Every structure is written in C-alpha cells, then in structure tokens.
Amino acid sequence: MRKKKTEIKIRDAFDHGKAFIGFVTGGDPSMEKSEEFILKMVEAGCDLIEIGIPFSDPIAEGAVIQEANLRALSAGATTDKLFGLAARVREKTDVPLVFLTYVNPVFHYGYDAFCAKCREAGVNGLIIPDLPYEERGELLPFARAHQVEVVSLVAPTSEQRIRAIASEAEGFVYVVSSMGVTGVRNEIKTDLGAMLAQVKAAAKIPAAVGFGVSTPAQAAEIARIADGVIVGSAIVDIIGRYGEDAAEHLYTYVKGMKDAMG
Amino acid sequence: MGKGRYGEHGGQYIPETLMNEIMKLEESYEYYKNDPAFCRELDDLLKNYAGRPSLLYYAGKMTRDLGGAKIYIKREDLNHTGSHKINNVLGQALLAKKMGKTRIIAETGAGQHGVAAATAAALLGLECEIFMGKEDTERQKLNVYRMELLGAKVHPVTTGTMTLKDAVNETMREWTKRVDDTLYVLGSVMGPHPFPMIVRDFQSVISREAREQILEYEGKLPSAVVACVGGGSNAMGMFYNFINDKEVRLIGCEAAGKGIHTDKHAATIAKGSPGIFHGMKSYFCQDEYGQIAPVYSISAGLDYPGIGPEHAHLHDTGRAQYVPVTDEEAVEAFEYLARTEGIICAIESAHAVAHARKIAPGMGKDENIIICLSGRGDKDVAAIARYRGVNLTDE
Incomplete structure (x- = not known):
C-alpha cells in the first residue's frame, strides 16, 4: 500500500534493518535515465535515494562525481528540472528522497522557494556539504516550515564538534569516513567505531557512513557498527561506464551491497 | 549567523x-x-627581505600629461618577487x-x-x-x-x-x-x-605606509586611491587605512575583459549577484540557477568570478566604488605607463592605471591620486605582444 506523500520521512529508510543509501547525479546522462536508474536501485533494495543537483564547482567531490556533474550540466540539467525528476520518482515510490547539492544553487534559488519546491516534489531532506553547523541557521527556518530535514555531516576531524552537530542533527547523521573528497577507497583508515560511538551518544537519530565505500565487504563491515551505508562514487562510476545501459548493472551492484549488509 | x-x-x-x-x-x-x-x-x-617600505613615487610626467590631479604610485611592484x-x-x-x-x-x-x-x-x-x-x-x-x-x-x-x-x-x-x-x-x-x-591585515601595510608617505609629501590626504580588484587583496590593502578618512574616495577596478555587455568579462560587482561560493557569501558571476559562470580577462590574476566579502560590503555601503576596465583600456595603460614613466607594470595593475587616466584630468591640480601598482609586468610582456599581434616565440 502506498503512503501519503506527507507521511514519508527520512526515518523510514532505517525502520527495516540496515539502510543502503545510494547516490545519483540528477540528469546524468539524462533526466529520463536518472528516473529509470533510481527506480531500478529502489527495486534492488535501496532504502534512501540521494539525488545530486549538479553544481559547476563541487568542491567536496572527487573526479568521478565531478565528471557526472559536468555531464549532467552539459546535458541541460537545471534545478527546476531536478524538481521535476524528484516529483516523477515520488509518484512511483515511497522511498525517502534527499537532494545533495552545494549551498549556492539553494541560496540563489531562494531558501524559502527551494524548500517549498522540495515539499511539493516530495523531497524529504537536504544534504549540503558546504553548509556547516555554524551556517545552517540561515536555512533551517525555511526547511522546517516546509518539513524538509537538513542532514548534518561529521568528519574524522570533527572531534569535540561531534556532540553539538549530532545532538541537533535531523534525518540521519552523515558520518564522513575519511579525509578528502568523495571517491572509491581501498581502505578506510579512520577509527569508525570510536566516531560512531561519539555520534550515537549524542544523536537520537540513525547514523550512516559514506565517502569511499564501494565493496560488499566494506558495506558488511560498516553495517555491523552503523545504521546505514552511503554509496556515491561507485554508483556514479557504473553510470559513467555504461551510460544509458547502466540500469541492470546498477541493479546487480545495489543488490550485492544490500545482501552483504544482511 | x-x-x-x-x-x-x-x-x-x-x-x-x-x-x-x-x-x-x-x-x-x-x-x-x-x-x-x-x-x-x-x-x-x-623590511630586510621583501624590501619594505615600498616607494610612494610621484609620477610627474604622467601628472603633467594628464593635466589634473597629482599622480602618486605606490610601488608594490618593487617588492621582492615583484608584487604585493x-x-x-x-x-x-x-x-x-x-x-x-x-x-x-x-x-x-x-x-x-x-x-x-x-x-x-x-x-x-x-x-x-x-x-x-x-x-x-x-x-x-x-x-x-x-x-x-x-x-x-x-x-x-x-x-x-x-x-x-x-x-x-x-x-x-x-x-x-x-x-x-x-x-x-x-x-x-x-x-x-x-x-x-x-x-587584509597582512596587506594593510600598503595603506599604512601610503597614508604616512602622502601626508609627509603633500601634507594632506589623497582625493582618491585606485587599485585593481580580482579577489581584491591589493585593493583591500590599499583601502584599509583610508576607510575612516571619508574624504578619500576608494576605487576598485574590475576586469571588464572584452566589455561588460559581452559574456567575456570578470566584472563581479558590475554584473554579478549575491551568492555563496569558495567559503564566503559575496557577489559572484553566476547564471540564473547559481552555477558559477566562466569568466574572462586578459589578466590571469583578475580572472575570478567573485570578490572578497569586505569589498562586497564596501560596495553595499557605498564607501568604495567599483568600476569596470576593459582589456583594451588596460593594455593601453600598460603601454602608456611604460612610455611615460618607464615602468612596466603587471597587466592587473594596468587596470588601475587606466582608470586613473580617466579621472585625473577632471580633477583639480591641488588634488592627489594614489594608484596601487600591485605588481611588475615582466610576466605579461609576451601576452601584451601577442595582443598587439607580435609573436615573440621562435616557432
């Protein structure tokens, strides 16, 4: 049975075991294909979808997602078209949706107008890597008014900041596994256990780990200590490689990751 | 906040x-x-490595040629490494x-x-x-x-x-x-x-010295100080100690490239809009969806789609004025300064020289202008030659 649009929450992603969170850059290679890829990932067991609104200068991204941003922008992606994509996906699935983008496209659109459009399209949250704890206050009143949750990130360098960030976080806490930018890593060196313990002590909401996660073995390991696993670059890399024909490859990949997480 | x-x-x-x-x-x-x-x-x-204080040079020939305000040049080009x-x-x-x-x-x-x-x-x-x-x-x-x-x-x-x-x-x-x-x-x-x-604090040495020097030479403050602006560090340094001297006009010169009515410029104040990028809220050249625009200037140092936040504020409050200067005007000023004063300046700094050439003739002979000459122009000689159709390479 389908839920009412207003009843869908980010929290839903975590209410049936460990969550697999998948990222695609909206409009890469086209809006139609993004819609197909997202629905395929949901079919494979993806519990929450992050849709990237492409930005000209994505400073937190590594090469793989940078290139996806360029592909999407060159193909004509705009913020308004992304709202359209989200609305079409929302018509077909109850999976929670969040936008990941940089603060300028949101600020330039207008915080109020942007959050109103999110609600209308059925987008449940926002992840903005360059809007840290100290600056998010300018967005929060508008996000709250439109029931859009603003996801906070904690990083390996956050140390004493974790408590404040996690205790005020919304939706889920995005635990950045590694230093640097997004991208596949063979090995995650951060002491994730210790970081998650700090997050868990302060947050009342789930915590999911992202940055550098790509293999089922990594996913299984992280799922033991976190509530969710976030994968971006590995998925975008499949889209980069197979282009319009990526759907089945995405299905196989997501299913493999989800199965590994038990 | x-x-x-x-x-x-x-x-x-x-x-x-x-x-x-x-x-x-x-x-x-x-x-x-x-x-x-x-x-x-x-x-x-x-003092002992960079060679400060830098000279405040009275450009007598340029002053006589323009026939208006006395022109002083703050010679940041003479610092070690050739710029501010x-x-x-x-x-x-x-x-x-x-x-x-x-x-x-x-x-x-x-x-x-x-x-x-x-x-x-x-x-x-x-x-x-x-x-x-x-x-x-x-x-x-x-x-x-x-x-x-x-x-x-x-x-x-x-x-x-x-x-x-x-x-x-x-x-x-x-x-x-x-x-x-x-x-x-x-x-x-x-x-x-x-x-x-x-x-800004480290660059403010420019105006700290310049203010003392002009008071020593002229016994009064300048009517205007002029500097080029990309991100805006030499301009901020040149403006900072004059901000409270309300009678001193602060003028920043932005790169207008091929003209602000074309899409080939880097004139953030003239053509940009409020945004958040590179860690700061300020003005940026961007499209209707907040995608940062490709910008252009003959000067690689001014070829930046934003401007420092303190400049954005000085613009908002009207304390400083920001004017566009084209490639052509800058190149002419580059050549003019070389011929007139024997100084080959950076193409960035030439934007400030170009604006001083525009305003000096209309000012009184009892007034002074200080141009911040942010750097020397050795690095630009080949590009200026190219601009004039002269190829200096052997190929």
Whole structure:
C-alpha cells in the first residue's frame, strides 16, 4: 500500500534493518535515465535515494562525481528540472528522497522557494556539504516550515564538534569516513567505531557512513557498527561506464551491497 | 549567523572536514598577531627581505600629461618577487611555521601568489605545492618555472575552466585530504573566515605606509586611491587605512575583459549577484540557477568570478566604488605607463592605471591620486605582444 506523500520521512529508510543509501547525479546522462536508474536501485533494495543537483564547482567531490556533474550540466540539467525528476520518482515510490547539492544553487534559488519546491516534489531532506553547523541557521527556518530535514555531516576531524552537530542533527547523521573528497577507497583508515560511538551518544537519530565505500565487504563491515551505508562514487562510476545501459548493472551492484549488509 | 561577517557577506561555508582546522587557524592568528616576537620577526622579513617600505613615487610626467590631479604610485611592484603578494605570504607562512605546519599549499592565477608562496616556503623551510589552472600555466609559463626553481611542486588543474577559480577548488580539495601538517595559504581577501581578515591585515601595510608617505609629501590626504580588484587583496590593502578618512574616495577596478555587455568579462560587482561560493557569501558571476559562470580577462590574476566579502560590503555601503576596465583600456595603460614613466607594470595593475587616466584630468591640480601598482609586468610582456599581434616565440 502506498503512503501519503506527507507521511514519508527520512526515518523510514532505517525502520527495516540496515539502510543502503545510494547516490545519483540528477540528469546524468539524462533526466529520463536518472528516473529509470533510481527506480531500478529502489527495486534492488535501496532504502534512501540521494539525488545530486549538479553544481559547476563541487568542491567536496572527487573526479568521478565531478565528471557526472559536468555531464549532467552539459546535458541541460537545471534545478527546476531536478524538481521535476524528484516529483516523477515520488509518484512511483515511497522511498525517502534527499537532494545533495552545494549551498549556492539553494541560496540563489531562494531558501524559502527551494524548500517549498522540495515539499511539493516530495523531497524529504537536504544534504549540503558546504553548509556547516555554524551556517545552517540561515536555512533551517525555511526547511522546517516546509518539513524538509537538513542532514548534518561529521568528519574524522570533527572531534569535540561531534556532540553539538549530532545532538541537533535531523534525518540521519552523515558520518564522513575519511579525509578528502568523495571517491572509491581501498581502505578506510579512520577509527569508525570510536566516531560512531561519539555520534550515537549524542544523536537520537540513525547514523550512516559514506565517502569511499564501494565493496560488499566494506558495506558488511560498516553495517555491523552503523545504521546505514552511503554509496556515491561507485554508483556514479557504473553510470559513467555504461551510460544509458547502466540500469541492470546498477541493479546487480545495489543488490550485492544490500545482501552483504544482511 | 556565523563568524567573520562584513554586513551580509563573509562567513564560513566550507565542508565539515575543514571546520576545526579553520578554527585553529583563527585561534593561532588571534594569538600571534599580538605576540611581540611574531610581529618583530615579520617586520624584519618585510623590511630586510621583501624590501619594505615600498616607494610612494610621484609620477610627474604622467601628472603633467594628464593635466589634473597629482599622480602618486605606490610601488608594490618593487617588492621582492615583484608584487604585493609577498606581504601576505610572509605573514601566513610564518604563521604556518608557528602552528607547527611543515607544508603549505596555495592557488595561483597569474602566478604572482604562487611565486611569493614558493619564495616564502623556500626561505622558511616549508614544503610547497601550488595549484594553477592549466590554461594559466600556459599563459604564464615563466612563473611556473620560477616556482619550480624555488623548490615548489606545481600542479596544473584540468577541471572546469582551468583558471583561478578551479585552482581554488583544487587547493581546497587538497586541504581536506591533508590538514595535519598543511596550511592553505590563500592569496586573496576571500574564502572562509578568517582568511579575508588575515589577508587584509597582512596587506594593510600598503595603506599604512601610503597614508604616512602622502601626508609627509603633500601634507594632506589623497582625493582618491585606485587599485585593481580580482579577489581584491591589493585593493583591500590599499583601502584599509583610508576607510575612516571619508574624504578619500576608494576605487576598485574590475576586469571588464572584452566589455561588460559581452559574456567575456570578470566584472563581479558590475554584473554579478549575491551568492555563496569558495567559503564566503559575496557577489559572484553566476547564471540564473547559481552555477558559477566562466569568466574572462586578459589578466590571469583578475580572472575570478567573485570578490572578497569586505569589498562586497564596501560596495553595499557605498564607501568604495567599483568600476569596470576593459582589456583594451588596460593594455593601453600598460603601454602608456611604460612610455611615460618607464615602468612596466603587471597587466592587473594596468587596470588601475587606466582608470586613473580617466579621472585625473577632471580633477583639480591641488588634488592627489594614489594608484596601487600591485605588481611588475615582466610576466605579461609576451601576452601584451601577442595582443598587439607580435609573436615573440621562435616557432
């Protein structure tokens, strides 16, 4: 049975075991294909979808997602078209949706107008890597008014900041596994256990780990200590490689990751 | 609202990974700027290594030729490494050392900041890596080699428009990978707080000296000070100690490229709109969806789609005025200054010279203007020749 649009929450992603969170850059290679890829990932067991609104200068991204941003922008992606994509996906699935983008496209659109459009399209949250704890206050009143949750990130360098960030976080806490930018890593060196313990002590909401996660073995390991696993670059890399024909490859990949997480 | 605001502008819009490091930097700076030993050491470097104070030169021939206000030129081009960038870099590199860092990274456009950073790193025994847009490495090959001679590693940046904006992106990305031993030595009054404040403080030596010098020579303040603006560090340095002197007009000259009615310019104040990018709220050249626009200028150092937040505020309050200057006007001014005063200035600085040429004739002979000549022009000679259809290479 389908839920009412207003009843869908980010929290839903975590209410049936460990969550697999998948990222695609909206409009890469086209809006139609993004819609197909997202629905395929949901079919494979993806519990929450992050849709990237492409930005000209994505400073937190590594090469793989940078290139996806360029592909999407060159193909004509705009913020308004992304709202359209989200609305079409929302018509077909109850999976929670969040936008990941940089603060300028949101600020330039207008915080109020942007959050109103999110609600209308059925987008449940926002992840903005360059809007840290100290600056998010300018967005929060508008996000709250439109029931859009603003996801906070904690990083390996956050140390004493974790408590404040996690205790005020919304939706889920995005635990950045590694230093640097997004991208596949063979090995995650951060002491994730210790970081998650700090997050868990302060947050009342789930915590999911992202940055550098790509293999089922990594996913299984992280799922033991976190509530969710976030994968971006590995998925975008499949889209980069197979282009319009990526759907089945995405299905196989997501299913493999989800199965590994038990 | 967070820290480091200039009216609405400024702030700290950066990834969480960098927040603690930025806070440590602010704390260290607040401590060392009042530490007598640090100040003595920096003063000594500025005097005995960089060659400060820089001259305030009375450009008599130019004054007579223009027939209006007396023209003074603040000769930042005579500093060691040939531009004002050394003022900031010595301060930040010294700070890096005090913070226990062993490596500095920096972006560069024309290469002046990169050369200055590489120089300071060589002197102070720090590792140095410079990120420079690939297009700029080609426009400024000499400066690339200069940086390498000084022991720095230069990374050509191949993302985006391959110019200054992309060099900043890449340096920020590099910093998020490695903060423990590394300080990002930002070259302009931009980026997240505390950079706009730190760079402004280190550059304010320009107006501190110029104010004393003009009072000594003329017994009164200038009617106007004129400086070129990309991110805006030499302009901020030139303006800062005159901000409270309400009778002194502060004029920043933006790169209008092929004209502000074309899409080939970098005139942020004339054509930009409020935005948040590179860690700061300010004005940016961008499209209707907030995508940062590709910008253009003949000058690699002014080829930047934003402007420092304190400039944005000085614009909002009307305290400073920002005017566009085209490539053609800048090139003419470059040639004019060479012929008239025997000074080959940076093409960036030539934007300020061009505007002074416009306003001086309409001003009284009892008035003075100070032009901030931010750098010397050796690096630009080949590009100016090319602009004039002269090919200096042997190929």
